[in-house]
Amino acid sequence: MRCVVWAxxxxxxxxxxxxxxxxxxxxxxxVTKHVLPNGMTFLLLRREGAPTASFVTHFRAGGxxxxxxxxxxxxxxEHMLFKGTTxxxxxxxxxxxxxxxVIDAVAxxxxxxxxxGGGTDSTRLAALRDRLKQLEDSARRFDVSNxxxxxxxxxxxxxxxxxxxxxxxxxxxxLPANRVRLWFILESDRIRHPVLRxxxxxxEVVMEERRLRVETQPGGLLRxxxxxxxxxxxxxxxxxxxxxxxxxxxxxxxxxxxxxxxYGPNNAVVAIVGDIDVDTLAAWADHYxxxxxxxEPHRPVVTQEPPQxxxxxxxxEFDANPQVLIGYHVPNxxxxxxPALEILAAVLTGGRTSRLYQRLVIRNRxxxxxxxxxxxxxxxxxxxxFSAVPIxxxxxxxxxxxxxxxxxxxxxxPPTAAELERVRNQVQAGAIERLQDNFGVAFQLSxxxxxxxDWRQTFRDDAAELRVTGADVQRVARSYFSRSNxxxxxxxxxxxxxxxxxxx
Amino acid sequence: xRVPLIAGLMLCTLPLTAAAQQPGDTRAQISALRFPxxxxxxxxxxxxxxxxxxxxxxxxxxxxxxxDVEVVSKVGVANLPDSLWGxxxxxxxxxxxxxxxxxxxxxxxxxxxxYALNVFISTGNEQSNASFSGLSRYRDxxxxxxxxxxxxxxxxxxxxxxxxxxxxxAWRRRNDQxxxxxxxxxxxxxxxxxxxxxTQVTPVEVAGFTPARFRWTQQRIFCPQNLLIxxxxxxxxxxxxxxxxxxxxxxxxxxxxxxxxPPLTITRGPRLILIEKDVNQTNIRMGHAGSLKVAxxxxxxxxxxxDFLLGGGGGFNSRLLARVRSDSGFAYGVFxxxxxxxxxxxxxxxxxxxxxxxxxxxxALMQRVIGSMASExxxxxxxxxxxxxxxxGFVFQFQNAGQIVQRQxxxxxxxxxxxxxxxxxxxxxxxxxDQVTAVSRSYLHPDRLVTLVVGKSxxxxxxxxxxxxxxxxxxxxxxx
Numbered sequence: 001m002r003c004v005v006w007a008x009x010x011x012x013x014x015x016x017x018x019x020x021x022x023x024x025x026x027x028x029x030x031v032t033k034h035v036l037p038n039g040m041t042f043l044l045l046r047r048e049g050a051p052t053a054s055f056v057t058h059f060r061a062g063g064x065x066x067x068x069x070x071x072x073x074x075x076x077x078e079h080m081l082f083k084g085t086t087x088x089x090x091x092x093x094x095x096x097x098x099x100x101x102v103i104d105a106v107a108x109x110x111x112x113x114x115x116x117g118g119g120t121d122s123t124r125l126a127a128l129r130d131r132l133k134q135l136e137d138s139a140r141r142f143d144v145s146n147x148x149x150x151x152x153x154x155x156x157x158x159x160x161x162x163x164x165x166x167x168x169x170x171x172x173x174x175l176p177a178n179r180v181r182l183w184f185i186l187e188s189d190r191i192r193h194p195v196l197r198x199x200x201x202x203x204e205v206v207m208e209e210r211r212l213r214v215e216t217q218p219g220g221l222l223r224x225x226x227x228x229x230x231x232x233x234x235x236x237x238x239x240x241x242x243x244x245x246x247x248x249x250x251x252x253x254x255x256x257x258x259x260x261x262x263y264g265p266n267n268a269v270v271a272i273v274g275d276i277d278v279d280t281l282a283a284w285a286d287h288y289x290x291x292x293x294x295x296e297p298h299r300p301v302v303t304q305e306p307p308q309x310x311x312x313x314x315x316x317e318f319d320a321n322p323q324v325l326i327g328y329h330v331p332n333x334x335x336x337x338x339p340a341l342e343i344l345a346a347v348l349t350g351g352r353t354s355r356l357y358q359r360l361v362i363r364n365r366x367x368x369x370x371x372x373x374x375x376x377x378x379x380x381x382x383x384x385x386f387s388a389v390p391i392x393x394x395x396x397x398x399x400x401x402x403x404x405x406x407x408x409x410x411x412x413x414p415p416t417a418a419e420l421e422r423v424r425n426q427v428q429a430g431a432i433e434r435l436q437d438n439f440g441v442a443f444q445l446s447x448x449x450x451x452x453x454d455w456r457q458t459f460r461d462d463a464a465e466l467r468v469t470g471a472d473v474q475r476v477a478r479s480y481f482s483r484s485n486x487x488x489x490x491x492x493x494x495x496x497x498x499x500x501x502x503x504x
Numbered sequence: 505x506r507v508p509l510i511a512g513l514m515l516c517t518l519p520l521t522a523a524a525q526q527p528g529d530t531r532a533q534i535s536a537l538r539f540p541x542x543x544x545x546x547x548x549x550x551x552x553x554x555x556x557x558x559x560x561x562x563x564x565x566x567x568x569x570x571x572d573v574e575v576v577s578k579v580g581v582a583n584l585p586d587s588l589w590g591x592x593x594x595x596x597x598x599x600x601x602x603x604x605x606x607x608x609x610x611x612x613x614x615x616x617x618x619y620a621l622n623v624f625i626s627t628g629n630e631q632s633n634a635s636f637s638g639l640s641r642y643r644d645x646x647x648x649x650x651x652x653x654x655x656x657x658x659x660x661x662x663x664x665x666x667x668x669x670x671x672x673x674a675w676r677r678r679n680d681q682x683x684x685x686x687x688x689x690x691x692x693x694x695x696x697x698x699x700x701x702x703t704q705v706t707p708v709e710v711a712g713f714t715p716a717r718f719r720w721t722q723q724r725i726f727c728p729q730n731l732l733i734x735x736x737x738x739x740x741x742x743x744x745x746x747x748x749x750x751x752x753x754x755x756x757x758x759x760x761x762x763x764x765x766p767p768l769t770i771t772r773g774p775r776l777i778l779i780e781k782d783v784n785q786t787n788i789r790m791g792h793a794g795s796l797k798v799a800x801x802x803x804x805x806x807x808x809x810x811d812f813l814l815g816g817g818g819g820f821n822s823r824l825l826a827r828v829r830s831d832s833g834f835a836y837g838v839f840x841x842x843x844x845x846x847x848x849x850x851x852x853x854x855x856x857x858x859x860x861x862x863x864x865x866x867x868a869l870m871q872r873v874i875g876s877m878a879s880e881x882x883x884x885x886x887x888x889x890x891x892x893x894x895x896x897g898f899v900f901q902f903q904n905a906g907q908i909v910q911r912q913x914x915x916x917x918x919x920x921x922x923x924x925x926x927x928x929x930x931x932x933x934x935x936x937x938d939q940v941t942a943v944s945r946s947y948l949h950p951d952r953l954v955t956l957v958v959g960k961s962x963x964x965x966x967x968x969x970x971x972x973x974x975x976x977x978x979x980x981x982x983x984x
Binding site for chain 1: 830
């Protein structure tokens with residue numbers, strides 16, 4: 001029995017494989033694309049199953065769209081969309097909004113003091129911060145705090161959340177299928193009339209989010225510094241969560257300006273998947289969103305990262321054990337070389353049989369793990385990144401040497417037929433497995449349409465990866481993985497710290 | 505709960521005219537909505553028993569060509585003799601990576617990755633799991649390989665060495681992240697060295713890794729009398745059952761050697777403990793014995809609602825998130841967990857990551873909010889929120905065949921009735937505000953909290969000592 005199985009592994013018996021030109025299963029989903037005259041796009045998909053509906057909205061607005069000095073605003077604004085509207089979240093919108101200029105004036109004074117840098121009067125800064133808190137607290141008497149959350153929670157909503165990335169921002173939740181109308185009422189209100197209440201206390205919350213994800217986490221800090229080293233011109237080098245000093249100085253006005261520039265309905269893509277009636281929802285889309293005026297079309301970032309002229313190496317000091325990130329500039333996710341880069345990643349680091357895992361983790365026992373991924377976005381040229389954790393006393397330098405050697409091997413000789421067969425089988429299985437969950441499908445449809453103006457593109461990528469040849473992999477291995485195109489970031493202990501691996 | 509399925513029809517029954525209102529009256533539009541009841545009759549898995557006594561829950565779903573097998577064992581690492589805890593904790597890893605009697609470790613990896621299978625094995629403290637999934641056309645390969653891994657683990661010495669090296673590296677890195685320091689210290693403070701509080705293998709335990717000891721533990725955790733199997737997806741019942749009978753035939757009965765989980769002693773407070781770590785955000789956890797078990801009792805359901813409203817699921821409308829995050833801006837993450845299990849009382853706790861300069865203010869606020877569950881009665885509207893969330897959202901517990909099968913396995917493992925979800929829903933619906941206040945008064949004690957603080961005390965707003973007598977716990981005194 002097992003011998004027969006083994007024969008398959010050796011490629012003697014090929015499993016059923018889709019012809020190369022056959023579309024990926026996701027491309028055949030019966031999605032209705034409904035575009036309103038103002039450009040807002042709805043992707044509606046009815047699927048058999050439990051009576052639930054999943055809603056995912058992507059806006060073509062992300063960290064890269066911020067302008068100098070306001071980093072973190074895209075993300076802070078995402079938090080603010082949970083604070084309500086001119087009706088949801090307030091008992092007296094006029095009285096509440098009358099206080100905003102007073103609060104904003106104190107915030108401006110705080111920012112002015114903060115801007116003095118070395119000359120900042122810390123006592124005055126603290127007093128202004130307290131004053132800001134008092135004023136914002138006084139505005140709370142008109143608030144119905146977290147009302148949006150309450151309405152959705154009592155209606156059985158699940159997974160209510162949002163996330164901000166470099167290219168896009170998304171908002172999502174699920175509802176029982178008999179309550180889908182709620183989404184239309186709440187979301188049309190939310191993108192028409194958002195009110196940025198409790199803005200300055202939320203700014204403090206976001207600072208804590210930054211500390212939680214970056215400043216107290218060795219891996220998070222290393223990643224941030226790595227991207228900053230690799231991107232000197234393109235905004236992919238800026239942290240989406242924001243630079244600490246800029247988060248502390250973001251104003252309500254700049255967040256509102258960000259909203260007006262990027263949250264037009266023509267920049268929104270909504271996917272609704274589940275037990276839905278497509279025609280009814282299309283009619284509701286027209287009714288609830290049709291009269292919102294279109295905004296400015298999204299304009300891609302003009303800045304292009306100049307070619308890197310020489311290897312960049314940085315150390316990042318943190319009281320923790322070492323790890324390393326190695327990144328190479330590669331094109332964006334729709335470049336003709338993107339599928340081959342995905343296959344190269346799978347050959348080198350995709351699973352326990354991949355070349356680098358075999359070498360570093362299994363044979364030489366130098367590393368606990370080795371991964372690769374392309375970061376920090378999809379729309380613009382990005383970094384093909386290796387991430388590895390050494391096992392003491394082995395070093396990150398030993399890992400680097402192995403990575404460079406395997407890249408050179410792949411540049412010299414294409415992957416074997418057996419390797420390609422394995423990777424293709426994984427792509428084929430993944431193309432079906434990704435369709436299991438309605439919420440997941442809604443994310444994929446919405447993201448693909450928002451990035452590429454085509455919901456099928458993400459599924460076409462599967463088909464494109466199946467067509468990649470060994471020569472393609474060899475070609476991209478030669479094209480992108482040169483020393484001068486490389487940035488290496490290593491986490492090291494501060495010089496004064498204990499180096500024995502024990503914590504102080 | 506078994507009612508006709510008409511969910512798909514109701515969207516059309518809502519008149520479009522209800523929306524013909526002016527923007528700006530969102531609340532009026534919402535209150536004008538009338539939702540028809542969600543009628544839904546989730547499928548029930550079929551339960552059969554194999555000839556060796558292993559129960560199997562089956563639920564076919566042919567919507568996609570996928571297949572999923574879940575194997576659950578009702579014992580875990582805490583049932584092993586104490587000296588084998590570390591071996592048991594990594595026994596799962598060796599089952600997945602260490603090969604079988606007839607397949608080398610590399611061959612196993614190649615089979616799994618060639619067929620794009622997903623194979624996970626996990627030995628937990630009180631229960632263990634294995635799952636195999638992938639394309640249904642590789643069903644036979646999945647079953648052959650999966651049950652070979654469970655029945656005939658080789659524990660190849662080369663893989664034992666890899667696992668040992670990795671565990672030693674994890675040990676070196678155990679204090680790199682504040683959350684890891686907090687979690688491990690918390691378990692030690694609250695539970696001593698009880699196996700239920702262990703999450704980290706020590707170097708002494710790593711030194712005891714041998715293929716024979718791994719085999720001893722694996723054979724006792726994964727053996728027929730301990731197992732339940734759940735299968736969902738694209739399969740034909742008859743041929744599947746015949747295959748399972750063949751695969752499980754000859755699997756030896758469970759050998760002796762396991763013990764019941766030792767009784768748990770939970771540390772009583774008040775205690776205030778500081779671990780110094782040079783970070784600009786303070787990790788906090790506070791709690792005490794939870795005093796409740798999962799049971800069909802009004803107190804248990806009231807405690808579930810209390811936890812929802814305090815910080816365990818009520819989202820931004822929970823008191824901790826509303827007051828510590830939204831109102832004060834002290835933290836991004838803050839939560840409570842009044843966990844209960846079926847076997848014994850658990851630990852109630854709340855946690856947060858708070859700005860260093862607000863550490864003491866934040867701690868005091870969290871204590872007050874916990875106390876408020878008894879002193880400031882929850883409103884009928886709040887209790888309604890918790891009830892409505894459960895009742896209106898019940899359908900999310902039955903979204904697909906895999907989830908439905910998994911739920912039945914969990915109930916069976918925990919000794920809960922197959923209709924526990926109905927019982928739970930009824931129990932939650934019956935909870936009153938008075939019951940929430942009463943259960944909070946009986947069991948939540950802000951004056952008896954054990955509080956653990958990981959941070960840089962020199963940057964705190966005030967001395968921790970203003971809250972009580974402080975014990976400094978050196979980070980190296982965390983034993984595992």
